[in-house]
Amino acid sequence: MPFSIGIGPNLRKSAYYEATVRDGVRSFSVYNHMLIPGHFGDPEAEYDRLIHSVAMWDVAAQRQVELAGPDAGRLAQYLTPRDLGKTRIGQGRYVPLCDHDGWVINDPVLLKLAEDRFWLSVADSDIHLWAAAIGREKGWDVQVSEPDVSPLAIQGPKAVEVAAKLFGDHVREMRYFGFEETALGGIPLVLARSGWSKQGGFELYLMDAAQGVALWDLVKAAGAEFGIGPGAPNDIERLESGLLSYGADMRLQSHRANPFEVGFGKLVSFAHDFVGRDALRAVAKTGPARRLTGVVIDGQPMPPGHQVALLQGGVAVGHVSEFAYSKRLGKTIGIGLVGVGLDGAFAIKLDGQDHDVTLAELPFI
Numbered sequence: 078m079p080f081s082i083g084i085g086p087n088l089r090k091s092a093y094y095e096a097t098v099r100d101g102v103r104s105f106s107v108y109n110h111m112l113i114p115g116h117f118g119d120p121e122a123e124y125d126r127l128i129h130s131v132a133m134w135d136v137a138a139q140r141q142v143e144l145a146g147p148d149a150g151r152l153a154q155y156l157t158p159r160d161l162g163k164t165r166i167g168q169g170r171y172v173p174l175c176d177h178d179g180w181v182i183n184d185p186v187l188l189k190l191a192e193d194r195f196w197l198s199v200a201d202s203d204i205h206l207w208a209a210a211i212g213r214e215k216g217w218d219v220q221v222s223e224p225d226v227s228p229l230a231i232q233g234p235k236a237v238e239v240a241a242k243l244f245g246d247h248v249r250e251m252r253y254f255g256f257e258e259t260a261l262g263g264i265p266l267v268l269a270r271s272g273w274s275k276q277g278g279f280e281l282y283l284m285d286a287a288q289g290v291a292l293w294d295l296v297k298a299a300g301a302e303f304g305i306g307p308g309a310p311n312d313i314e315r316l317e318s319g320l321l322s323y324g325a326d327m328r329l330q331s332h333r334a335n336p337f338e339v340g341f342g343k344l345v346s347f348a349h350d351f352v353g354r355d356a357l358r359a360v361a362k363t364g365p366a367r368r369l370t371g372v373v374i375d376g377q378p379m380p381p382g383h384q385v386a387l388l389q390g391g392v393a394v395g396h397v398s399e400f401a402y403s404k405r406l407g408k409t410i411g412i413g414l415v416g417v418g419l420d421g422a423f424a425i426k427l428d429g430q431d432h433d434v435t436l437a438e439l440p441f442i
């Protein structure tokens with residue numbers, strides 16, 4: 078490229094930035110106005126570590142939106158179509174958020190820290206502004222902030238060994254999305270069993286950015302015997318596993334979708350009031366126009382790509398939001414949206430060439 082991208086005041090550095098640079102980060106992306114590592118120079122080795130041993134990811138760009146105060150629970154519930162009635166302290170939940178027209182605007186993990194304190198661990202959109210505005214407009218007694226919290230993910234089949242070595246054997250019994258407030262050599266953090274892969278793992282929500290490098294190095298040292306290495310949220314694995322990515326699979330400004338279209342239908346409850354309820358009632362009545370699907374792209378392994386129209390008889394009937402070659406499957410796979418009721422033969426056009434596409438069930442693996 079004949080240009081560089083400047084790291085100015087509008088582009089935030091993660092608490093782990095110095096450690097990732099020191100350990101050889103080769104590509105960054107931007108997420109929630111923050112630099113997030115893309116890879117460390119050997120994507121294939123990074124994928125293999127995730128599938129066979131353990132990887133550590135700087136996911137500090139998964140920012141927390143804290144809701145605190147007497148009406149925090151009320152606001153949390155009003156922000157999501159998902160019923161939070163049975164959510165206990167120490168439990169996380171996957172909670173899509175919608176705008177008033179029913180379009181998905183984020184898909185955070187919600188952590189209930191106390192009856193009056195919640196974190197929304199957000200994907201890439203400005204939910205702190207949204208939540209603060211809604212709370213204030215409602216006149217509710219709730220403070221919305223972005224606290225000093227920086228998640229570090231350890232993912233892969235050996236992640237549990239690393240976590241057990243650091244925190245003790247009780248972590249083996251933690252449930253998915255369960256979490257606890259703890260510390261590591263005086264470094265305050267929340268330990269959760271979660272992460273954006275289906276290989277198993279934990280997320281360490283560091284609560285003091287000044288100790289980012291120290292935490293990175295503790296995890297790196299503990300993981301050495303299990304083959305830990307740096308990596309980043311992995312698009313191939315997430316396609317294989319059918320995990321969604323706000324921004325890639327849906328984004329309000331460019332390729333919006335409602336929760337029924339992207340497979341969040343079972344997370345929608347109409348028993349409580351929430352932003353977008355009327356719009357989603359209308360969608361539920363008629364049924365969604367599109368549905369989430371896996372796709373297999375015929376032919377040679379293809380370099381990764383995103384956002385391409387899905388064609389049937391030359392007509393766009395949906396889109397593939399992201400695709401990549403899976404060596405575990407020996408196929409180029411993707412995720413997309415397709416008109417409800419359609420099946421048979423499809424195609425995409427890439428660099429002027431047609432490629433046959435067939436639909437597939439999610440997850441692939």
Ligand code: THG
Pocket residue numbers: 139171184185186198199200201228271272273274280319320321322323
């Ligand atoms: N961890 C944390 N914060 C995050 C993410 C994360 N914020 C941004 C982004 N990822 C949010 N998106 C997702 C998407 C999927 C999942 C978690 C966060 C996920 N899904 C499981 C699945 O789809 O099978 C479980 C869903 C469920 O239980 O309903 O884990 O990764 N801290």
